[in-house]
Amino acid sequence: MDFYKRVGIVCRAVPEGCVASYGQIALLCGRPRNARQVGYALNKGRAGEVPAHRIVNSQGFLTGALAFDHPDLQRLLLKKEGVEVSCENRVDLGKFGWKNTLKEALELKRRFEELGI
DNA sequence: ATACTGACTAATC
């Protein structure tokens, strides 16, 4: 599905050291109600090679169930990028949440059109 | 075709 390709592109647009929510990704894909599908897309690499560790839920929790070989891999990767992860697998969205600019959103949209998806 | 399942969310209580 095209949506998955979009998810891949959007995820790769998330800068290092930031996290984004599923809903946010869905929104940038032009499908505001597809947050669940974003998670599903990431689950079996359906969206291609993406920094899936930067995707958390709307409350900042690393719900990342079983997506990584080691349960702590996601936190490790985030920490390595400078993202603080609390003891209960949570990040401060206020500090590390990706604030995408309108410019970035348009750029993504343009790329979608380029690819005809 | 129908039913059930989620790496979700926003609204409601």
Next chain:
DNA sequence: TGATTAGCCAGTA
């Protein structure tokens, strides 16, 4: 506030 509920929609069986 924190917990529940009800939509959500592409996959899978």
